Amino acid sequence: MIPVRAEGLLREFADAGVLAPADVHVALRLGRLGSEQREPVLLAAALAVRGVRAGSVCVDLATVADSVVPDEDAPPVELAWPAEWTALEDSPVVAVGVDAPWRPLRLVDGLLYLDRYWQQEQLVRRELDERAARPAPAVDLTGLDVLFDGPAPDLQRLATAVAAGRWVSVITGGPGTGKTHTVARLLKVLLDQPGPPPRIALAAPTGKAAARLQESVLEQAAAVGLPLDLTASTLHRLLGWRPDSRSRFRHDAGNHLPYDVVVVDESSMVSLTMMARLLEALRPTARLVLVGDPDQLTPVDAGAVLSDLVHRPAADGAGAGLPDDARDAVDLDADERRQLRNGVVRLRVSQRYGPGIAGLAEAVRKGEADRVLELLDTGAELTLEPDTAALEERIRASAAELRSAAESGDAERCLALLGRHRLLCAHQRGPAGVATWNDRVGRLIGAVPGEWPPGAPLLITANDYENELWNGDTGVVVRTDDGLRAAFLRGTGPDLVPLSRLSAVHPAHALTVHRSQGSQFEEVAVLLPPASSPLLTRELLYTAVTRASRSVRIVGSEESVRAAIGRQVVRASGLRRRMDPPGGAQGTRGARSPLA
Numbered sequence: 001m002i003p004v005r006a007e008g009l010l011r012e013f014a015d016a017g018v019l020a021p022a023d024v025h026v027a028l029r030l031g032r033l034g035s036e037q038r039e040p041v042l043l044a045a046a047l048a049v050r051g052v053r054a055g056s057v058c059v060d061l062a063t064v065a066d067s068v069v070p071d072e073d074a075p076p077v078e079l080a081w082p083a084e085w086t087a088l089e090d091s092p093v094v095a096v097g098v099d100a101p102w103r104p105l106r107l108v109d110g111l112l113y114l115d116r117y118w119q120q121e122q123l124v125r126r127e128l129d130e131r132a133a134r135p136a137p138a139v140d141l142t143g144l145d146v147l148f149d150g151p152a153p154d155l156q157r158l159a160t161a162v163a164a165g166r167w168v169s170v171i172t173g174g175p176g177t178g179k180t181h182t183v184a185r186l187l188k189v190l191l192d193q194p195g196p197p198p199r200i201a202l203a204a205p206t207g208k209a210a211a212r213l214q215e216s217v218l219e220q221a222a223a224v225g226l227p228l229d230l231t232a233s234t235l236h237r238l239l240g241w242r243p244d245s246r247s248r249f250r251h252d253a254g255n256h257l258p259y260d261v262v263v264v265d266e267s268s269m270v271s272l273t274m275m276a277r278l279l280e281a282l283r284p285t286a287r288l289v290l291v292g293d294p295d296q297l298t299p300v301d302a303g304a305v306l307s308d309l310v311h312r313p314a315a316d317g318a319g320a321g322l323p324d325d326a327r328d329a330v331d332l333d334a335d336e337r338r339q340l341r342n343g344v345v346r347l348r349v350s351q352r353y354g355p356g357i358a359g360l361a362e363a364v365r366k367g368e369a370d371r372v373l374e375l376l377d378t379g380a381e382l383t384l385e386p387d388t389a390a391l392e393e394r395i396r397a398s399a400a401e402l403r404s405a406a407e408s409g410d411a412e413r414c415l416a417l418l419g420r421h422r423l424l425c426a427h428q429r430g431p432a433g434v435a436t437w438n439d440r441v442g443r444l445i446g447a448v449p450g451e452w453p454p455g456a457p458l459l460i461t462a463n464d465y466e467n468e469l470w471n472g473d474t475g476v477v478v479r480t481d482d483g484l485r486a487a488f489l490r491g492t493g494p495d496l497v498p499l500s501r502l503s504a505v506h507p508a509h510a511l512t513v514h515r516s517q518g519s520q521f522e523e524v525a526v527l528l529p530p531a532s533s534p535l536l537t538r539e540l541l542y543t544a545v546t547r548a549s550r551s552v553r554i555v556g557s558e559e560s561v562r563a564a565i566g567r568q569v570v571r572a573s574g575l576r577r578r579m580d581p582p583g584g585a586q587g588t589r590g591a592r593s594p595l596a
């Protein structure tokens with residue numbers, strides 16, 4: 001419903017489906033409180049609110065007109081974009097520049113922020129810059145020769161050396177490229193330094209990712225010689241819940257975390273707000289190691305900090321004190337060398353999938369649509385199919401196998417089968433959505449709606465501390481002598497939970513690509529929506545494709561594949577730019593000023 005009192009530009013943009021009622025409401029309220037009625041200012045304010053809703057930290061006024069796609073269901077209309085945004089410069093609701101006193105909106109370098117996100121971005125920028133400027137921690141790297149005895153140049157070794165020698169570092173790479181393998185060796189190097197052993201915290205944005213991180217580190221612990229009592233927690237737990245606030249924590253700038261090393265896995269899912277809270281809670285002399293894959297889907301909340309850090313320009317003077325390994329890393333391209341100066345190392349070789357999927361993932365990542373379509377035409381492992389006939393056949397076969405293993409009570413085999421094949425969808429609803437396909441697969445295998453027959457895959461949708469199950473965990477129903485149980489993979493063996501003890505649980509024949517983040521399957525089928533779907537992005541396709549270890553079946557049109565590859569998630573943020581105070585060398589550098 002459109003607010004009745006919206007007029008002019010606000011109403012026009014709302015009618016076109018660009019602005020939601022909440023965007024208009026906030027803009028009108030802001031205008032009322034600040035005695036600002038000029039339409040371009042109110043429109044810009046509404047666009048800033050809309051930006052946050054869509055995951056951006058701010059709105060880039062120079063490009064917003066090109067990035068806004070009117071609602072398909074709305075009548076076609078030529079939007080009357082203001083010719084210029086100069087009214088913002090003297091608006092009582094806009095602080096202009098880095099140093100201007102507080103106002104609800106802030107305009108810097110052509111980027112318009114809601115103040116709260118500006119403050120958080122500044123905090124992140126300040127914390128990172130201060131840590132980069134501080135003398136590097138002293139570290140003895142002689143242990144690397146024992147920990148890494150593979151052929152040089154070895155990117156894992158380089159990442160370890162970089163992370164050991166900096167206060168903030170980023171280890172990126174696709175699935176199975178050895179990020180955890182590297183983290184385990186980094187911890188060993190740090191624990192072996194003279195003096196008291198560092199206090200280590202392992203964390204991840206979700207309970208499921210935290211459990212997986214702990215498991216993977218412990219798998220490596222014996223081989224590397226790490227203490228076996230290392231545990232991982234969610235970032236929320238690490239920072240300490242507070243009953244009175246959703247975004248403030250027990251540990252903050254006034255009550256630092258008691259750790260010397262903090263490793264955050266799956267950090268592509270960390271929002272700007274969470275990163276700000278984490279950075280302010282770190283002691284100035286704590287090392288922060290961010291681990292993740294910046295090419296995967298971005299967090300649900302605003303910001304894409306990991307991706308921003310990877311794409312940031314190198315700070316002046318950065319790179320002094322790079323480890324000797326960097327000199328030997330001859331095959332780094334110019335971009336990777338720039339990233340290295342910012343403490344970012346990307347691991348490249350996946351130990352988990354073969355050259356077929358690796359090539360496909362790389363072509364998607366680089367946006368090479370022709371190459372992707374060529375690869376999808378080359379054989380049985382990578383296919384593009386226009387209809388769902390073969391997919392349905394595969395689903396039937398896989399459901400029958402699962403059912404038979406479940407009826408015979410073989411939980412271990414059920415869990416192995418569960419990891420063999422998975423259907424992934426972009427949407428939750430609609431013809432190509434998870435809900436539709438869960439019903440459809442249920443009917444294909446003759447399941448009665450609402451019942452959980454043996455062999456039914458299930459998805460946990462809320463953290464369950466009592467049963468140690470995490471939002472996003474998947475399991476399968478198995479018949480046992482004690483009745484039906486849900487089997488979940490725990491370490492190397494199955495854990496059986498009575499169905500009656502599960503509360504937030506859904507069928508999991510199909511999962512959204514978002515939900516599948518952090519999981520791996522031998523065969524993945526990806527159901528692409530029509531090319532016009534706004535969810536169809538390069539990050540979505542990359543995330544889906546990299547869930548597979550053996551084969552990828554894409555069901556959809558060539559047009560949808562091209563649309564996905566051509567549409568990158570663009571989250572406006574100032575972190576990728578340098579923003580010095582006015583008078584500094586970088587005042588308006590690089591920005592196409594929309595105010596001119």
Ligand SMILES: Nc1ncnc2c1ncn2[C@@H]1O[C@H](COP(=O)(O)OP(=O)(O)OP(=O)(O)O)[C@@H](O)[C@H]1O
Nearest residue numbers: 156173174175176177178179180181182216351352
């Ligand atoms: N240099 C190496 N030598 C031998 N085995 C390795 C090496 N690097 C990684 N591996 C193995 O490859 C597998 C994947 O490594 P790891 O789990 O560290 O990757 P990852 O990047 O953390 O994966 P994910 O993205 O799933 O978190 C593990 O079994 C690991 O032991």
